[in-house]
Amino acid sequence: MAKFVPVDPFDLVIFGGTGDLSRRKLLPALFHRWLDGQIPSNSRIIGSARTNMDDNGYRDFARAACKAATREDWDETVWQDFANILFYYPMDATSADADWTSLRTKLDPVEGRPCIFYLATSPRLYVQIAEALGQNGLSSDPVRLVLEKPIGTDLNSAREINEGVAAVFAENQVYRIDHYLGKETVQNLMVLRFANTLFEPLWNRNAIDHVQITVAENLGLEGRADYYDKSGALRDMVQNHILQLLCLTAMEPPGSTSGDDIRTEKIKVLRALAPIDEKEVLQNTVRAQYTSGLVEGEVVQSYQDTLSADEASETETYVAVKTFVNNWRWAGIPFYLRTGKRMAKSHSDIVIQFKEAPHSLFGDTPVPANRLVMRLQPDEGVQLYVQIKEPGPGGLRIKSLPLNLSYAENFTLRYPDAYERLLMDVVRGNLSLFMRADEVEAAWAWVDQLIEAWNTSSAPLDSYAAGSEGPTSSSVLMDRDGRKWWQG
Numbered sequence: 001m002a003k004f005v006p007v008d009p010f011d012l013v014i015f016g017g018t019g020d021l022s023r024r025k026l027l028p029a030l031f032h033r034w035l036d037g038q039i040p041s042n043s044r045i046i047g048s049a050r051t052n053m054d055d056n057g058y059r060d061f062a063r064a065a066c067k068a069a070t071r072e073d074w075d076e077t078v079w080q081d082f083a084n085i086l087f088y089y090p091m092d093a094t095s096a097d098a099d100w101t102s103l104r105t106k107l108d109p110v111e112g113r114p115c116i117f118y119l120a121t122s123p124r125l126y127v128q129i130a131e132a133l134g135q136n137g138l139s140s141d142p143v144r145l146v147l148e149k150p151i152g153t154d155l156n157s158a159r160e161i162n163e164g165v166a167a168v169f170a171e172n173q174v175y176r177i178d179h180y181l182g183k184e185t186v187q188n189l190m191v192l193r194f195a196n197t198l199f200e201p202l203w204n205r206n207a208i209d210h211v212q213i214t215v216a217e218n219l220g221l222e223g224r225a226d227y228y229d230k231s232g233a234l235r236d237m238v239q240n241h242i243l244q245l246l247c248l249t250a251m252e253p254p255g256s257t258s259g260d261d262i263r264t265e266k267i268k269v270l271r272a273l274a275p276i277d278e279k280e281v282l283q284n285t286v287r288a289q290y291t292s293g294l295v296e297g298e299v300v301q302s303y304q305d306t307l308s309a310d311e312a313s314e315t316e317t318y319v320a321v322k323t324f325v326n327n328w329r330w331a332g333i334p335f336y337l338r339t340g341k342r343m344a345k346s347h348s349d350i351v352i353q354f355k356e357a358p359h360s361l362f363g364d365t366p367v368p369a370n371r372l373v374m375r376l377q378p379d380e381g382v383q384l385y386v387q388i389k390e391p392g393p394g395g396l397r398i399k400s401l402p403l404n405l406s407y408a409e410n411f412t413l414r415y416p417d418a419y420e421r422l423l424m425d426v427v428r429g430n431l432s433l434f435m436r437a438d439e440v441e442a443a444w445a446w447v448d449q450l451i452e453a454w455n456t457s458s459a460p461l462d463s464y465a466a467g468s469e470g471p472t473s474s475s476v477l478m479d480r481d482g483r484k485w486w487q488g
């Protein structure tokens, strides 16, 4: 039975309060926390955006958003209670005429109570809004600032954001979101690694052959073509989600679960990532864009056709990279990373492929190697493949079968969406699942050198049919090393 410990009363202002993220994720997440009794009824949630509407207009907007995202039976009385803590403040936060004084009056900050400003806006506005908050006396502790990814588009722009924000807020007031860190199965990575003595002695180059991290999506751009075409899969998924998964897989055990202890270990991994230069880039990376195809029985148009522009886009919707973590634990062990849109099916997994037995006792009978598969989504679970003797006569046959730990079979509760956990952590002041400024910059530094290598080597843009397993060049990248992608 899950226990929800109520958080202290808080005030939350969401800039971009009528945007896509608020509608799809933030408001439903807050409503679910309300349904579980975690949010005290004297808290306040204030949406703010340019749209002119009043509190009731915003409650209608939020009601539609929450109803669409709620799987439980809809209870209008509970909704009305939640609606009572919702307010709206129309303002263009970037305009010189923005009336911060009225916002301050509406907010009327309560001494000692967490006051959170969530910037669900374009990253271009982060510094400007942070400065305005500072100038209007809305930046001293316990004020907290939440920044959505992406933090910038490269190392320089990320630094500008971090420095601009740091001029107003202390680092421990800033919560940089990577929503993958709020996923139950991603949090389980730390538990699996550090609450079981079984794995740690094997978690290194002596026992592990290689690691694969896959985040495959069958979805396309979902109306975000403007953003995505300037970004591409490397910036959109690898710079943040995939590198965070890599960090949690490869990091040393932190001294504690405190924000700084975990983040200090993660950054060591990012700094140890092998740069991919122009000589290796053609061999060790693949970039590709999807053409039209069939996804789950439906015809899907090509990436190019989803854009309104006539000009041919060079943006990658798929990326695969072979890299290394240059330290004692992982020296020489490849980490294969891949992500793509419009793939055959959505699945995110981390696969730890162990080495083969050093000597076969069983003559010519092939002995496969052990494999640990951490299925992050969907069908969440962990599978440890072990070899067993297939029963029956007719000679010795060895079969690889999983010890299967399925979340669905073991837990009946609904898994909270990542944003539910992350929002409550902001209220609690727990920074462990958020990215520190130096971490974001280290991830950009690695991505920037890869983009530069792509540019200088004129890395070709390959293609793959929507609904496929990705481009052939990605399988070739594995074949060359005598390995295969895990099919999920």
Ligand code: BG6
Residues within 6 Å of the ligand: 217, 236, 237
């Ligand atoms: C976002 C990316 O950060 O993560 C999207 O911008 C992507 O392009 C999404 O679709 C994937 O998140 P999830 O939780 O659906 O795996």
